[in-house]
Amino acid sequence: MSTSPPAKRQRPDVEIIRSAIWHPDGSVVLQAGNTQFRVHWSVLALHSSFFRDMQGLPQPPDQPSVEGCPVVELTDVAEDVTHVLRALYNPLFFARKAISLPIIASHVRLGRKYDFTAILHSVLERLTDENPTSLDAYEALKRGNGSYSATRVLNSRGIYVDTVTLARENNILSVLPCAYYRVLISSSPTQIFDGVDRGDGTVATLSAIDQRRCSAGRAAILRAQWDTGNTFGWIQETIPAEETGCIDVIACRRKKASFFHRHVVKGSFLAFSSHIEHLKLCRVCSLDGETKLTEGRKKMWELLPTFFELPPWSELKDDL
Structure with missing residues (x-):
């Protein structure tokens, strides 16, 4: 040669x-x-x-x-x-x-x-599979314990941050809402601004616009998940017991209040939580909560792009 x-x-x-x-x-x-x-x-x-x-x-x-x-x-x-x-x-x-x-x-x-x-x-199919546009597809990616780990994209440190950067720089807009949300639930507020150590001597960092969107999205989601009609908006409802059929009014109200205050203080992301059995409400309140939780999660998913200053799902198109 x-x-x-x-x-x-x-x-x-x-x-x-x-x-x-x-x-x-x-x-x-x-x-x-x-x-x-x-x-x-x-x-x-x-x-x-x-x-x-x-x-x-x-x-x-x-x-x-x-x-x-x-x-x-x-x-x-x-x-x-x-x-x-x-x-x-x-x-x-x-x-x-x-x-x-x-x-x-x-x-x-x-x-x-x-x-x-x-x-x-x-390769776009892999990105969109891991960062879907529907709540059902998002839920299908979770393991039995409710956690998520990428399967079609090799999992690595900083993968969520790097996915946001790749999608935004290349106008793969449909990936961004889920990708931003994954950054929020996997990164501390400090990591959003300082970056995530990849473990190889480099750091996965967000651009200024992505940092702003994640910061604004964090505040918006933590607030919205408790709003009426959203995931846990029903927790703060004060509907008379005769209308709800609650079997143990005092206990259920106490448990709901405790749940609300505990997770507000912790800053928990519960926008797409699908389990309420740990609240240990009465049978009637549990059934009512599950119904409202299901509808609230759907509403939060529809709102997800707007939390990150993006158009709604119906207008979020990839520009390739």
Whole structure:
């Protein structure tokens, strides 16, 4: 394998690196930064209308080349190009159950830029599956104990913060309400502003606009979950016992008041809580509470985008 430098104008202090993705029978060399990849026009054109159109353009006489292959310089980082090319040459790449968020991010960025439609849709499906637009889908992701851990996206420290950043920067708006909420319930107020340690020496941080949205969303959700008609708005209702049929008025009122004050002081996120058995209310109040809780959770979900300064679900479209 030749180690001669490509015939292109380079700064004398720049060392060209040949990537492991180097097919001897390739017909084009992509260069990202100082890293080169030898691949096939046919493979690029098969998956991307951008490269399909570029392949048909006449080459200028001074086109740089390497081993007879034209060099196409990209403005992308080499890591993004590496991830995408590996997927293009490996038909089983997306058969894996979980893929890391950095790899997904590479496919989103280059998929949008170069119209790699199929791989873009594949990674978007993973993001939207993990950050759904319906309450039923959100609930379906919970484990038996009510907790959640990503399954189609490889779980990692800072994943929720990084998901928000990726979705907002690439206009994947439908993902944002759930992603913002996941940041709130998994991060302390300090982490929202200072970031989340990824455990590898780097920190996942939110932009100023995302910090503001999370801060405003925190206050709005903690208040709204207790409003009449919402998740636990019924806790503070003072309906006469003869109308509710409560079996133990004094005990139920005391338990409701204790629940309310305890969780207000703790700042608990209960917007989508689905269990009230721990309140130990009487049979009548429990049944009434479950009904109101179900309807209140639905209402809170409909309001979720607005808590983060976003349009309602019906107007929240991905701009890809």
